[in-house]
Amino acid sequence: MRLPASRAPEVPQAPPASAESSAPPAGSGTLLGRRRARWQTGVCLALVVCAVYMARRHWTTVESGAGRLAVADQGWLLVGATAAIGTWVSAALAQQGAVLQRLPGRRLVAAQFAASAANHVLPAGLGAGAVNLRFLIRCGLPAPRSASALAVKATAGALVRLVLIAALAPACPGLLRVPHLPPGASAAVLAAAALVAVLLNSRLWPRCRGALATVLGDIRAVHACPARAAALWGGSLAFAALHSLALIAVTQAVELPLPPAQVALIYLAASGAAALLPTPGGLGSLDAALALGLTASGAPTAAAASVVLGYRLLTVWLPLVPGLVVLGLLVRRKAL
Template sequence: MTAPGTETTADTKTSPPAAPAAGLAAASPVVRRPAPWHLGVLLAVLLGGAYLARRHWPALESGAGRLAGADQGWMLLGATAALGTWAASALAQQGAVVRRLPRARLVAAQFAASAANHLLPAGLGAGAVNVRFLMRCGLPAARSAGALAVKAATGAVVRLALIALLVPACPGLLRLPHLSATVLACALGGALLLPVLLVTPWWPRCRRALTPLLADIRALHARPARAAALWGGSLAFAGLHSLVVIAVGQAVGLPLPPLQVALLYLAASSAAALLPTPGGLGSLDAALALALTVAGAPGAAAASAVLGYRLLTVWLPLVPGLLVLGVMVRRKAL
């Protein structure tokens, strides 16, 4: 017969609290340190941005002066649109999860994630905050990471769809880059190698990893409310960011039609997403300023529009966002 003390010890060893620890351990790869090459690219992009800022400092200085005298009504509209981006992000995040999430904490988490996103490269800050929040809401680590992947993929599809819709309305504004024979040959070689890769030994592992994600996507789209939140929130997020740029452009007298400004912003932000800078700092600024200038805007007006957009979406909300992040961590909501 087993002694009562032995039973108590066995129960203690198999107690349920080990499960959260396992979940946290499983989530650790999401917030791991970037690879050295990642940090090298980040440093190179930031140094390039500093060089361009130094070289074009007169235009930046003139743009800042123009921004100081901007129309306050349009700037207020831009600030209102910037506030709406966090609500749109929260709506899209809820649409990527079948379980119902607490609304107020969800919006606060998106606000905190946007601040953290400007401290770490390539969206690692926002990803870590959202994964921790979803895990606190009871989702496993794998499902939390899958929800972020679904949200990111939906946002990318929405951006590409908006670009495709706006291109016919702005003929000649965007031009396809000239592709050399080397690039075309590499693309053709990759397409020919794809069937070979599908029969390699590691493909079954990838398929097993993708199976739960595809099941979640089917479950989400089986519920019209979740699908509407996912796609509607992603559309509102991209549209509101475009509206911020349009409003700031109108405030500083940018001589470009609103549809053209929206198309240029969507194209520049999509291109800047390929570079691992925190929140697109440097990469998006340079891409957007270049796109506006090439489209016919004066350099000072383009610089002023970019500075105003960054002021409303990054610099003004940064400290409040970090404070919200600290409060949520202290209250163990993250």
């Protein structure tokens, strides 16, 4: 006699989850969009307030420079303004040369314009670096590669300036002198060297070595493509040359009798010295270095002050507010 097979008790199954139950709540997308819009609006308002604050704080400088340059040669000032505009295009060219991926041209130039304005708000080039880093990440580059591209561009710019200084120094003998360092400065240099040695022997060195290896790998990859290498070095050279041309144009506008090669060497040396001081856009440090170099070359103090004010007016004060506006628009359009 066979017994009937025992049947397992049936377990009621839950109904399959529908697409509607797995989807987020209907109002979450709207809420996220509202938060993003509020954040973008806040950034835009902060940029506008910053622009107004910078203009009011340095209004006497802007007014004085405009008054001194009112009687200057307008043709040479136009040349200087054109050279200042060209610096943003050359910076975009150098940034494109630092990466293998093709970047959107118009947005790249706009980002350099916005970065130049942001660079005069935050110290030591942090503003320009943050804008370019965010732009590269938005273009699809990973964060380490974006940071490496900025390092490649900065290295090329520094090397170009050193080469130009070495090429112009023999034509202007006696202009560049090695400064006498006081004992305190010598001690600070030795302390900095000791700190670097300690960091190299510490646990931070493996990370630094990894970052350096990434940068060197990107440099080799860029130079394996002749078009990218030409853009990197050509843009870096044009950037330094156009800034020098802007200063030369202002000296010609105020009829300051200095040779163009000498003025270019003064700018290159002064900008290199000002980079050692972490001020926003070199404000104060670059002004003092330029004025010192011009007066050391035999220029009257009043004429040197007019040249510095005119150069700053063309490269900083006039583009500052439009640059911050472009920065806000790039943020709002999610390009940054």
